[in-house]
Amino acid sequence: MSELFTLIVELEDKPGQLLRVLEPIAKNGGNIVGIVHQRGKKTPLNRVPVEISFISDSKRAEKIFSELQKEVVVRSFGKIRTSTISLLLIGHIIHTDLSDTIKRIDNIEAECVELNVTMPELDRPSTAMMTISAKGVEALERALGRVKEICREKGILVIEPVNDEL
Amino acid sequence: MIKIAIIGFGTVGQGVAELLIKKKNEIEKKIGEFKVIAIADLTGAILGDFKLEDAIESRRRGKLPENREAIDVAEKEDYDVMIEVTTTKLDESGIMYMKTALRKGASVITSNKSIAVALTDLLKLAEKKSAKLLYEATVGGAMPVIRLLNSYLALCEIRSVKGILNGTCNYILTRMEEEGLPYHQVLSEAQEMGIAEANPSADVEGIDAAIKLVILANTMGITAKFEDVEREGITKITPQAFKVAMQKGYTIRLIAEVSKKYLRVSPRLVRINSPLAIKGTLNALMINTDTAGEIFVAGRGAGKFETASVILSDLYELFRTRNS
Ligand SMILES: NC(=O)c1ccc[n+]([C@@H]2O[C@H](COP(=O)([O-])OP(=O)(O)OC[C@H]3O[C@@H](n4cnc5c(N)ncnc54)[C@H](OP(=O)(O)O)[C@@H]3O)[C@@H](O)[C@H]2O)c1
Numbered sequence A: 001m002s003e004l005f006t007l008i009v010e011l012e013d014k015p016g017q018l019l020r021v022l023e024p025i026a027k028n029g030g031n032i033v034g035i036v037h038q039r040g041k042k043t044p045l046n047r048v049p050v051e052i053s054f055i056s057d058s059k060r061a062e063k064i065f066s067e068l069q070k071e072v073v074v075r076s077f078g079k080i081r082t083s084t085i086s087l088l089l090i091g092h093i094i095h096t097d098l099s100d101t102i103k104r105i106d107n108i109e110a111e112c113v114e115l116n117v118t119m120p121e122l123d124r125p126s127t128a129m130m131t132i133s134a135k136g137v138e139a140l141e142r143a144l145g146r147v148k149e150i151c152r153e154k155g156i157l158v159i160e161p162v163n164d165e166l
Numbered sequence B: 001m002i003k004i005a006i007i008g009f010g011t012v013g014q015g016v017a018e019l020l021i022k023k024k025n026e027i028e029k030k031i032g033e034f035k036v037i038a039i040a041d042l043t044g045a046i047l048g049d050f051k052l053e054d055a056i057e058s059r060r061r062g063k064l065p066e067n068r069e070a071i072d073v074a075e076k077e078d079y080d081v082m083i084e085v086t087t088t089k090l091d092e093s094g095i096m097y098m099k100t101a102l103r104k105g106a107s108v109i110t111s112n113k114s115i116a117v118a119l120t121d122l123l124k125l126a127e128k129k130s131a132k133l134l135y136e137a138t139v140g141g142a143m144p145v146i147r148l149l150n151s152y153l154a155l156c157e158i159r160s161v162k163g164i165l166n167g168t169c170n171y172i173l174t175r176m177e178e179e180g181l182p183y184h185q186v187l188s189e190a191q192e193m194g195i196a197e198a199n200p201s202a203d204v205e206g207i208d209a210a211i212k213l214v215i216l217a218n219t220m221g222i223t224a225k226f227e228d229v230e231r232e233g234i235t236k237i238t239p240q241a242f243k244v245a246m247q248k249g250y251t252i253r254l255i256a257e258v259s260k261k262y263l264r265v266s267p268r269l270v271r272i273n274s275p276l277a278i279k280g281t282l283n284a285l286m287i288n289t290d291t292a293g294e295i296f297v298a299g300r301g302a303g304k305f306e307t308a309s310v311i312l313s314d315l316y317e318l319f320r321t322r323n324s
Helices: A017-027 A058-071 A098-105 A137-154 B011-022 B024-031 B052-061 B070-076 B092-103 B113-117 B119-128 B146-152 B167-179 B183-192 B207-219 B239-247 B304-319
Strands: A003-012 A031-037 A047-056 A073-091 A110-118 A126-134 A157-161 B002-007 B034-041 B044-047 B081-084 B107-110 B158-164 B250-259 B263-271 B282-289 B294-300
Touching: A003 A017, A003 A058, A017 A031, A017 A047, A017 A058, A047 A058, A058 A073, A073 A137, A073 B239, A073 B250, A073 B263, A098 A110, A098 A137, A110 A137, A110 B239, A126 A137, A126 B239, A137 A157, B002 B011, B002 B070, B011 B024, B011 B034, B011 B052, B011 B304, B024 B034, B024 B304, B034 B052, B034 B070, B044 B052, B044 B070, B070 B092, B081 B092, B081 B304, B092 B107, B092 B113, B092 B119, B107 B119, B107 B304, B113 B119, B113 B207, B119 B207, B146 B207, B158 B167, B167 B183, B167 B239, B167 B250, B167 B282, B207 B250, B207 B263, B239 B250
Parallel strands: A157 B263, B002 B034, B002 B081, B081 B107
Antiparallel strands: A003 A047, A003 A073, A031 A047, A073 A126, A073 A157, A110 A126, B034 B044, B158 B250, B158 B282, B250 B263, B282 B294
């Protein structure tokens, strides 16, 4: 499962520093999606915090973190992981109290971040694509478990994605 | 001389007989001389010095000529291998024939999915009697999977196997995906074409896929029964569901999955560009291993000659060392 990782590193304010960080990420198959220099937040030692986000699987991300730690100062507390999953729901999604469904899925570690409900003809089941985002794989699995339980209770079919890394 | 007994003489049994006639020279070059010494099914039997052509002809006209019960043939005749291709009933009937053969020390080749309820017992019995039970044809038809797991990937840890094990469901889902047609309309079309049976429940409820999944699981060393499979069929899938899935780059397929964590058959979102988004009646599997990475196989999951050809591969597997 691919996840989005963000980390903040402290770099000396001179040319060539960013490369030292980007190289280990790229080399390990991380897909860099964002770089933000926080020039306004220079540290007492005159270093610039740089926030980098990249997509990778958790195994590779761990390798990236450990390699980066040898290269530069990593503010590991700045590391935020999110995992997302898209689910297709078929059933009487609206008539079984949609807001209750979402309220029961959301908690401090996971939330439903996107929901597209396609309205059906009268009395026919509707279809929804639901995207859930969570802090890490385990949190996402727990959230998925909740979705399945709630939907079983409400007679809604949950169609999960199959991850096939080929 | 390899002596063969065929139990069950329907589509697959006759397909085997036809291939044995047609490919006699090639087969004998590889495994040595063979002879079918008996064929039996519910209509009767044929034994001794007979021609395969005559057996097929008499079965086509109605019944096999002799009034011998298949179990009697299995017990009393002298054969090296039984080709057991009777109807899948998930009860003891087919298994009884296989056990009879194995107890005599004869090997068994089967396409009968009933082994799902007794695979471990049968394999133990085979081992005890220094015989073999080969069942490649039970899962995925002509698509190689059992020997792939048991032999080629023998020293890999198999982390998961997932894919399409029912061609009927895959055909229905493909048509729904491509034409935006409702489930019931595509089902009747499939029934008219002979792709789905008059009573389609074994296919569309995921029962057939679940039986094959149980065979796969036990082959991988994961003890599993049919009741253990978490199962959901394709009857609730709507054309609208495909449309919504498409917007995110997905299609829907009935996926059978086995790993340490999961044993399930259910409709799943599959990336449109994934090899598992395979179309039509094909079967396909993705095998995830520790050291060999992912392996993908696909092929025809059913059909007279497709299934018969797999029975021949098992025959070759059984006797190939004899001739070398
Ligand atoms: N067809 C395929 O593409 C395919 C693919 C993979 C696996 N399989 C499996 O292969 C097996 C055979 O399939 P098939 O398509 O050949 O089926 P089939 O055409 O219905 O033939 C079954 C044969 O078994 C006989 N039979 C049934 N119960 C019996 C019993 N208790 N004792 C002795 N004979 C018995 C039938 O006799 P009667 O005709 O007298 O009833 C018939 O000759 C099934 O288990 C099926 O699930 C089939």
